[in-house]
Amino acid sequence: MKWALVIVHNSAGAKLWFSDGEPIGAVRGGSESSHRLIIDKQGFIDITLPYSSLPSFIDLNNTATMCPEGLVNINLTLPGDGSFSFFITPSIPVHFTGTLKPLPEVSDDDASFLNEMIDSCYVPYQDIQGAPGKDVAEIKALGLRHFPFSPHSFQMAMAVYDWTTASFARMVLMKIFEYTSIPSIPYPLDSPSVATAIWESNWGSYVPSNKFYMNSFMMKPASTLQDVQDQLHDVEARLQRFSTVQNRLLGAAFAAMPRTSIFHAPQLFSGQLDMSQLNLDQFGIEMLECPLNAGPTSQSLTVSFTAAMATFVKVGSIITTKMVWSFADSIDIAKHYQNGLILVVNPPDNDSWVWDGASYITPLSDDPEKNEYTFAPGTSFIVESLDVRDIDEDERNKSVQFLTLKLHVPGSVRDSRTPSRPPLNNIPARRSSGPKSNHHLTNKTGGRRCHCVDDAERN
Known part of the structure; x- marks a missing residue:
């Protein structure tokens, strides 16, 4: 099924864009597709064809209606007050109403700070290996396409791009080792653990003797743990601000990216912990609820x-x-990067037809083959189960912990006439043949050694 936006009553005269970069009136669609309409200074509308089976539905921000086969015309009204209404043709012209999703904001200070980091060659990561990467012109163009509503579109795009490189280690380590229950700005930092994690990185070129790896932490190559500790002492305050700013920019960018139909991806999977120098006893400190976040700071996290x-x-x-x-x-990708744990996330129990909390960021990645969905810092989940399962890994069975979570978000308010989302039961999880060899080397989770790389080196 296809659809087109044919009439827009735009009383406030707001600028309109689609995040795919195509004209407003272009014909769009295809099963399990979702396209994001951006309304300047107002918000977003995600227009989604949730699934391919009959009957056919079209959904606008969780307001769904059945529609006939063939080309569907959407007649949209934007009064400028944060709401919208629409009806479709050919059909009985029943009007439905909904609420715009809010635009994220980026502070001038955060954008300026990232510019300083770019000028100082800390962003992006300075030695992209095994992936084509993107130049500044490409990143600027992608920023204008995905974030045209913001004067800081380039900084948001660059933050996401940098995350997909080895810079992700900086953004992870400087967050998980914060004592986030101590009311201080910035939060106190478990500096010894940060230094140890930097020192013990041992995957490929991501080692403390490598100038590019250490540059990502604002440091020079180090030959001892004490050297790392001494350098961290000198740069810690600025490095922590660096991480904080980038994580805020990531949160804003993730909120603005197009959504994915939950029927396209009924579950999401992550192999943990995805850095070789971390282990399962550091999984708990990734949560704000960990009691150790309250200190004392003499106790390591x-x-x-x-x-x-x-x-x-x-x-x-x-x-x-x-x-x-x-x-x-795909669970096949998660299996390659697990270090004893696979996370499985299910959609929330509301009526959303898309992953409102997850962003598909591959278009902004350093590698177009990198399959990656991201949840921003501060995202909450309900723990559903923990069990041990056998997985087939390189023709060997291995027992791995599976932690199943459900995305936790408030229920959505919808038009009473719109149908509820059908259950996801009996929709199979997507599978792939596994990432390609260069995908192993460049995947964001490549901060820990992919098992295929381990096996290749043993042979």
Whole structure:
């Protein structure tokens, strides 16, 4: 089925864009597709064809209606007050109403700080290996396409691009080792653990003797842990601000990216922990609910996986991530990067037909083959289950912990005439043949050694 936006009553005269860069009146569609309409100074409308089976539906921000086969024309009204209404033809002209999704904001200070980091050659990562990468002109163009409503579109696009490189280690380590329950700005930092994590990185060129890896932490190559500790002492305040600013920019960019139909990706998967120098006893500190976040700062941030699962990550608990979490829509990809744990995330129990909390960021990646969905820092999940399963990995069975979560968001308010979202039961998880060899080397989760790379080096 296809659709087109044919009439727009735009009383405020707002500028309009689609995030695909095509003209407003272009014919769009295809099963399980979602396109984001951007209304300047007002908000977003996600226009989604949720799934390919009959009957056919079209959904605008969780307001859905059945529609006939063939080309559907959408007649849209934007009164300028944060709401919208629409009807479709050919059909009985029944008007439906909805609410715009809000535009994220980026501060001038954050944008200026990132510009300083770009000018100082800390952003983007200075040695992209095994991936085509993108130049500044490409990143600027993608920023204008996805974030045309913001004067800081380039900075948002650059923050996402940098995340997909080895710079992600900086943004992760400087967040998970913060004592986030101590009311201080900035939060106190578990500096010894940060230094150790930087020192113990041992994957490919991401080692403390490599100038590009250390540059991403504002440091020079180091030959001892003490050297890393001394350098961290000198740059810690600015490095922590660097991470904080980039994570805020990431949150804004993720909120503005187009959504994905939950029927295209019924579940999302992540292999954890995705850096070789981290282990399962540091999984719990990724959550705001971890009691150790309250200090004392003399106690390092590490909690046994078993203890975490028995307390603040037990079934029924709500957990909130400190950092960006990256996922794929295929368990086959997650298997390659797991370090004893695979996270599985299900959509929330509201009527949303799209992943409102997850952003598909591959268009802004350094590698067009990198399959990546991201949840911003501060995203909450309900713990549904923890169990051990066998996975087939390189023709060997291996037992791995599976932690199943459900995205936790408030229920949406919808037009009473719109149908509820059908259940996701019996929709199979997407699978792939596994990432290609260069995908292993450049995947964001490549901060830990992919098992295929390990096997290749052993042979």
